[in-house]
Amino acid sequence: MNAPVKAEAGYNFAYLDEQTKRMIRRALLKAVAVPGYQVPFAGREMPLPYGWGTGGIQVTASVIGPDDTLKVIDQGADDTTNAVSIRRFFAKTAGVATTTGTAEASIIQTRHRIPETPLKAGQIMVFQVPIPEPLRWLEPRETVTRRMHAEADYGAMHVKLYEDIARMGRITTSYDYPVMVNRRYLMRPSPIPRFDNPKLDRSPALMLFGAGREKRIYALPPHTLVKSLDFEDHPFAIERWTQRCQRCGAPDSFLNEIVVDDRGTRRFVCSDTDYCDGRMA
Amino acid sequence: MYVAVKGGEAAIDAAHELLAKRRRGDPSVPELSIDQIREQMSLAVDRVMTEGGLYDLNLAALAIKQARGDMVEAIFLLRAYRTTLPRLIDAEPIETGGMRIERRISAVFKDIPGGQQLGPTFDYTHRLLDFALAGESEPAADRPLPPTPGDTKPRVTDVLGHEGLIEAATKAEDGVQPGDITRTPPTFPTPRDVRLQTLARGDEGFLLGMGYSTQRGFGHSHPFVAEIRKGHVAVEVAPPELGFAVEIGEIELTECEMVNQFKGSETTPPQFTSGYGLAFGGSERKAMSMALVDRSLRAAELGEEVTAPAQDQEFVLSHADNLDASGFVQHLKLPHYVDFQSELELLRRIRADWTAEREAAE
Numbered sequence: 001m002n003a004p005v006k007a008e009a010g011y012n013f014a015y016l017d018e019q020t021k022r023m024i025r026r027a028l029l030k031a032v033a034v035p036g037y038q039v040p041f042a043g044r045e046m047p048l049p050y051g052w053g054t055g056g057i058q059v060t061a062s063v064i065g066p067d068d069t070l071k072v073i074d075q076g077a078d079d080t081t082n083a084v085s086i087r088r089f090f091a092k093t094a095g096v097a098t099t100t101g102t103a104e105a106s107i108i109q110t111r112h113r114i115p116e117t118p119l120k121a122g123q124i125m126v127f128q129v130p131i132p133e134p135l136r137w138l139e140p141r142e143t144v145t146r147r148m149h150a151e152a153d154y155g156a157m158h159v160k161l162y163e164d165i166a167r168m169g170r171i172t173t174s175y176d177y178p179v180m181v182n183r184r185y186l187m188r189p190s191p192i193p194r195f196d197n198p199k200l201d202r203s204p205a206l207m208l209f210g211a212g213r214e215k216r217i218y219a220l221p222p223h224t225l226v227k228s229l230d231f232e233d234h235p236f237a238i239e240r241w242t243q244r245c246q247r248c249g250a251p252d253s254f255l256n257e258i259v260v261d262d263r264g265t266r267r268f269v270c271s272d273t274d275y276c277d278g279r280m281a
Numbered sequence: 282m283y284v285a286v287k288g289g290e291a292a293i294d295a296a297h298e299l300l301a302k303r304r305r306g307d308p309s310v311p312e313l314s315i316d317q318i319r320e321q322m323s324l325a326v327d328r329v330m331t332e333g334g335l336y337d338l339n340l341a342a343l344a345i346k347q348a349r350g351d352m353v354e355a356i357f358l359l360r361a362y363r364t365t366l367p368r369l370i371d372a373e374p375i376e377t378g379g380m381r382i383e384r385r386i387s388a389v390f391k392d393i394p395g396g397q398q399l400g401p402t403f404d405y406t407h408r409l410l411d412f413a414l415a416g417e418s419e420p421a422a423d424r425p426l427p428p429t430p431g432d433t434k435p436r437v438t439d440v441l442g443h444e445g446l447i448e449a450a451t452k453a454e455d456g457v458q459p460g461d462i463t464r465t466p467p468t469f470p471t472p473r474d475v476r477l478q479t480l481a482r483g484d485e486g487f488l489l490g491m492g493y494s495t496q497r498g499f500g501h502s503h504p505f506v507a508e509i510r511k512g513h514v515a516v517e518v519a520p521p522e523l524g525f526a527v528e529i530g531e532i533e534l535t536e537c538e539m540v541n542q543f544k545g546s547e548t549t550p551p552q553f554t555s556g557y558g559l560a561f562g563g564s565e566r567k568a569m570s571m572a573l574v575d576r577s578l579r580a581a582e583l584g585e586e587v588t589a590p591a592q593d594q595e596f597v598l599s600h601a602d603n604l605d606a607s608g609f610v611q612h613l614k615l616p617h618y619v620d621f622q623s624e625l626e627l628l629r630r631i632r633a634d635w636t637a638e639r640e641a642a643e
Contacts, residue, residue, distance in 0.1 A: 011365075017365070017367075040466035040467075040468065041466055042463070042464050042465055042466050043466070044364045044463075045357075045360045045361050045363070045364040045604065046361065046364075047361040049357070049604070049607065049608035049611065049612070050604055050605050050607075050608030050609055050612075051608040051609035051610075051611065051612030052608060052612050052615065054608075074615070074616060075616045075617075075618055075619045076619060079289040080289075080616055081289065081292065081293060082615050082616075084289045084290055084293060085293060088290070088293075111615075112617070112619045112620060113619055130609070130612070140595075141469075141595055142468075142469055142595060142599075143469045143470070143595065168631055168634075169631070169634050170627075170630065170631065170634075172627060172631070174620070174623035174624050174626065174627040175619070175620040175623045175624070176620075191617075191619075191620050192619075193619055193620065193622070193623040194623060195623070213605050213608060213609055215466040215467065216466075239622075239623055239626045239627075240626075241626075254619065254622075255622070256618055256619070256622055257622055257625065271618075271619055271622070
């Protein structure tokens with residue numbers, strides 16, 4: 001854990017001005033009140049590029065306080081360049097304490113993973129969302145998809161999944177796998193692997209999702225029912241590996257496949273670096 | 282241990298240091314000043330201000346310098362700065378009819394009240410490299426710059442629209458504030474004020490291509506340039522405690538009005554309809570492209586069939602912003618190995634099924 005530092009002068013705490021934070025908090029409150037519903041918000045330009053986590057950054061900036069401890073991960077790892085860059089952004093503009101330890105963090109901003117260490121009540125997960133609309137590949141028009149959500153008209157998604165099974169024998173969505181929230185709204189969990197979908201269901205932590213470029217916010221309040229779409233005869237299943245982590249020996253974590261030489265030799269290790277390091281310690 | 286995209290803080294710091302060195306280039310060559318960029322690369326400055334949504338010549342020049350001449354990066358720098366600025370007051374609507382004209386042409390009437398005025402245009406230059414410019418001093422350096430012109434000339438559509446042949450510019454209804462794309466998230470269908478704001482900040486290249494597509498038959502709208510005018514316009518604000526408007530300065534603008542054939546509909550007689558473009562400085566290509574796309578996006582409200590990409594509001598407006606587009610395209614550089622691992626795992630299973638099916642069939 002890195003102790004709080006002095007925030008850079010010349011910026012408001014956590015970069016955003018207070019009016020903008022208030023606007024985003026209003027959107028967050030609405031999102032929490034209607035789990036899984038995409039709330040439009042007037043996203044701002046951030047000093048980091050769109051598509052690189054600006055939605056998550058705006059959400060984090062709006063909920064973070066001086067006493068928070070922030071963890072930022074990308075692909076499960078704390079040391080990937082974009083995670084480092086975002087963590088530095090908040091260390092610089094908010095002066096908050098940062099950590100790589102999942103259990104120590106009060107706010108965890110993430111791209112593409114949910115930590116392996118179970119989350120606790122009081123923790124906030126902030127997801128960076130590239131495309132918030134679960135129906136986007138089926139219907140490119142926002143005017144149409146908003147109506148489909150209003151009418152809970154999700155037949156097209158079930159047909160898509162059915163067609164996968166008819167053609168390929170299984171559902172071919174491997175990440176950003178659609179979930180039904182509180183039996184009402186279809187939601188994209190952001191591009192986390194299927195492996196992480198069960199961690200969303202009735203989690204004690206608050207889950208906030210920010211899509212900066214698309215200007216949408218949505219949320220899962222603690223203990224919300226989150227069901228990955230499936231069929232009775234084709235139940236939802238997560239990825240499985242025949243090996244354990246070759247570093248820490250974990251039998252139960254999401255493994256990255258790493259090519260270690262020119263002959264294509266592979267090594268499997270945990271994608272969650274904090275989890276892996278914790279098991280090694 | 283594999284470290285391809287890991288590497289963290291030291292790598293980022295080293296990359297930034299190298300970037301700064303590359304930006305400066307050969308240190309034996311004199312460094313560019315902001316004044317030089319502002320004065321001698323003024324059209325680059327104009328584009329950065331237009332798409333950056335901020336009229337500040339020096340900051341735009343600084344952004345160009347910092348971005349090593351990468352225009353989209355410079356626009357990004359200016360836009361990210363703009364979003365931090367407090368909003369003190371809204372200006373009064375500018376009156377482009379009162380523009381101090383430097384350039385003004387019409388392609389629909391040979392003679393117009395006030396006359397045609399070419400101004401500083403590339404239009405009739407022969408695009409031959411001028412090797413004299415490669416030298417240190419310019420022969421014209423001792424000739425003084427002509428004073429900024431002062432004439433105002435009436436707008437062509439104001440003068441010639443009286444018969445009702447050209448659609449009158451719509452006035453905002455009293456008390457109705459125009460939309461603000463920086464404060465309100467986009468929804469569709471979009472009113473014209475919001476569309477025009479989005480187009481004004483839209484990428485010049487994207488709008489140029491979209492406008493061009495309408496000329497080649499994808500949503501043809503038969504355009505004519507009624508007028509292009511460039512010059513300085515006063516900006517006024519009316520502080521509530523004052524009760525009247527005061528001029529706070531001038532900005533340079535290029536305005537383009539296109540007129541387009543319109544067959545008429547149940548509610549509207551046949552007439553010329555208009556497309557409107559406005560950009561900071563001398564961004565004429567941008568203003569013209571914007572006018573073409575504005576007209577083409579009016580298809581739905583004018584009762585025309587929407588068949589082409591340039592007529593499709595969601596398609597055009599959702600993809601016109603180069604910060605959105607550049608960020609999302611370039612985010613593909615970020616690590617995706619978790620998603621890719623999931624895809625690999627799935628693909629291996631599907632291939633195993635495929636092999637098993639074929640073996641069973643044999």
